[in-house]
Amino acid sequence: MNEIVAIDWRGVAPLPRDEFEAAIRAVGAERYHNKHEFHKLLHGGKLNKDQVAAWALNRYCYQEAVPRKDAAFMSRVHDRELRREWIHRIHDHDGLGEEGGGIERWLVLTDALGFSRDYVTSRRGALPATKFAVEAYVRFVVEQPLVVAVASSLTELFAPSIHRERIVGMLESYDFVDDQVMAYFKRRLTQAPRDSEFALGYVLDNAKTRAEQEACVGAVRFKCDVLWAQLDALHHAYVTPGLIPPGAWRPGEANV
Numbered sequence: 001m002n003e004i005v006a007i008d009w010r011g012v013a014p015l016p017r018d019e020f021e022a023a024i025r026a027v028g029a030e031r032y033h034n035k036h037e038f039h040k041l042l043h044g045g046k047l048n049k050d051q052v053a054a055w056a057l058n059r060y061c062y063q064e065a066v067p068r069k070d071a072a073f074m075s076r077v078h079d080r081e082l083r084r085e086w087i088h089r090i091h092d093h094d095g096l097g098e099e100g101g102g103i104e105r106w107l108v109l110t111d112a113l114g115f116s117r118d119y120v121t122s123r124r125g126a127l128p129a130t131k132f133a134v135e136a137y138v139r140f141v142v143e144q145p146l147v148v149a150v151a152s153s154l155t156e157l158f159a160p161s162i163h164r165e166r167i168v169g170m171l172e173s174y175d176f177v178d179d180q181v182m183a184y185f186k187r188r189l190t191q192a193p194r195d196s197e198f199a200l201g202y203v204l205d206n207a208k209t210r211a212e213q214e215a216c217v218g219a220v221r222f223k224c225d226v227l228w229a230q231l232d233a234l235h236h237a238y239v240t241p242g243l244i245p246p247g248a249w250r251p252g253e254a255n256v
């Protein structure tokens with residue numbers, strides 16, 4: 001976001017719709033977290049079980065923050081139609097009625113990696129950077145203009161290809177991963193495109209000035225930073241140099 005603050009966009013014509021969309025997509029091509037070394041190791045079967053466990057434990061914090069950020073977003077929306085559209089995102093993660101939702105599916109993954117559910121949901125063993133990054137996302141949607149808050153979800157435009165790569169790579173490489181464990185990502189293959197298509201249309205329609213458009217592109221950059229920072233922290237703690245911060249989960253440690 002910082003790089004846009006210094007530029008005064010007043011009086012500059014808005015980008016045509018197709019160029020605005022291309023600017024959003026270019027952020028993903030440049031810096032989405034599919035390019036991160038940790039993901040290359042994860043999907044390529046190069047991590048050991050403890051390293052995959054650290055990823056799943058930390059990423060739970062992201063899963064848990066997403067419905068909170070959607071609720072925070074909705075609390076600011078006066079347009080009933082927009083709330084009606086948005087609310088299914090919370091149901092997708094938290095579940096509704098008999099349907100357990102994405103968080104339940106994520107816990108199936110952490111079960112398979114040997115964690116107790118109490119330990120995972122307490123978030124006690126998560127890395128400091130994970131907690132800071134996910135809360136920054138929640139705060140962002142509280143503080144930014146609504147259209148910019150919607151734009152911050154647009155990294156989901158780039159998610160289906162990383163989910164496909166992850167399903168194939170992890171099923172092939174790790175004997176502790178099976179179809180049931182990968183169910184979370186399979187479900188996202190249909191949920192994410194629906195969400196990101198709506199959000200993209202909303203942003204293209206509602207960011208009217210060049211300044212608003214630039215703020216939306218900046219929101220996608222910010223969100224890429226949220227995702228990237230989590231992987232940097234995982235890599236630093238659990239791959240190399242392997243410096244695990246005090247209080248964070250240590251492989252072999254009882255996790256109750």
Ligand SMILES: O=C(O)c1cc(C(=O)O)c2c(n1)C(=O)C(=O)c1cc(C(=O)O)[nH]c1-2
Pocket residue numbers: 066152153154155156159162163188227
């Ligand atoms: O595995 C991934 O790479 C990945 C990335 C993202 C994303 O780009 O923010 C999301 C998800 N997964 C995801 O599963 C998910 O539910 C989700 C919700 C959101 C959002 O911003 O509202 N992003 C993502």
